[in-house]
Amino acid sequence: MPEDAQRLIDTSTAHPARRYDYWLGGKDNFAADRESADAIARLAPLVPKWARENRWFMRRAVAYLAREAGIRQFLDIGTGIPTSPNLHEVAQAIAPESRVVYVDNDPIVLTHARALLTSGPHGRTAYLDADLAEPEDILGSDEVTTTLDLSRPVALSLIAVLHFFKDAQDPHGIVRRLVSALPSGSYLAISHNTWDYLPEPRRAALESAVKDEGQCxxxxxxxxxxxxxxxxxxxxxxxxxxxxxxxADLPLPEPWEISAYGAVARIP
Structure with a gap:
């Protein structure tokens, strides 16, 4: 791990990306992450299933975009710690010429950028250290402008990231700004946690546990x-x-087991 990244990573405080990695069976997490993940899992024992299903949603959405919608450019914001197959692996398995820009502001993700940047010879990938809260910084970055052609369709992927934004941070406005920069024929894919399917008092207990981290x-x-x-x-x-x-090679779970929405839409 690069020395500057080591200094930036706070291992004493749980981080959502590392907690997610733990639920997926990864090894890029620390004691604080595991303790936080286990505490949430005690309230919601099926949360590791949600993590797996969220990854499967991403793969199906990207496969649809590459195979059926003909998309060859992807902007993935809130990438998180890579878990194979990564987005570019899914896209380039279908269309080797696909180009992908990954965006995240977590220093531990930065340490994995080299793995993310491993592209097939016909495509291209890039990694940008930036925050979804600053869409202009993303759209104007060298990584985006040199890897993607924003005059041609792009798939914007926001997988399990918007629920970390509270209404006061105007996540809907952030998404509108990003979408407005993309041409007709582009797509938007989002997954997002919800309380809609959870009964009380489980909902109240979970809401209290994660209230400082965002908003379902x-x-x-x-x-x-x-x-x-x-x-x-x-x-x-x-x-x-x-x-x-x-x-997915998994039985279809009940809605309350996942309690998260997913959708893909075309930008007219």
Whole structure:
């Protein structure tokens, strides 16, 4: 790990990306992350299943975008710690010429950038250390402007990241700014946690446990991210149900087991 990254990483405080890595069975996490993850899992024992289903949603969405929508450029913001297959691996397995820019502001993700940047010879990948809260910095970065052609369709991927933004941070406005920079024929893919399917008092206990980290949203609030866009069938659904196929090799969970929405939409 680079020395500057080591200095930036606070191992004493739990981090959502490292907690997610732990739920997925990864090794890039610390004691504080594991303790926090286990505490949440005691309230929601199925949260590791959510983590796996969220990854499967990403893979299905990217496969659809590359195979059926013909997208060859991807902007993935809130990348997190890489878990193979990564987005570019899914896209380039279908279309080797695909170009991908990964964006994250977690220094531990930066230490994995070399792995993320391993692209096939016909495509290209880049990594940008930036924050979703500053969309202009992302859109104007050298990594984006030299890797992607923003005059041609791009798929914007925001997987399990917007629920870390509270309403006061205007996540809907951030998404609108990013979408407005993309041409017609581009796409937006989002997964987002919700309390809609959780019964009380489990909902209240979980909401209290993560209240300082962001905000879950109901169906209407989630759907607002796609205002003015053309939702791809089946529209807004529990993420485990979005174009599910046999690739997950897992039984379809009940909505309350996942309690997260997923959707993909075309930018007209």
């Amino acid at each position: 949203r109901d169906r209407a609030q989630f759907t607002r991210f796609f205002d003015g866009l053309e939702l791809v069938d089946p529209g807004v659904v529990v993420l485990s149900e979005w174009r599910r196929d046999d690739s």
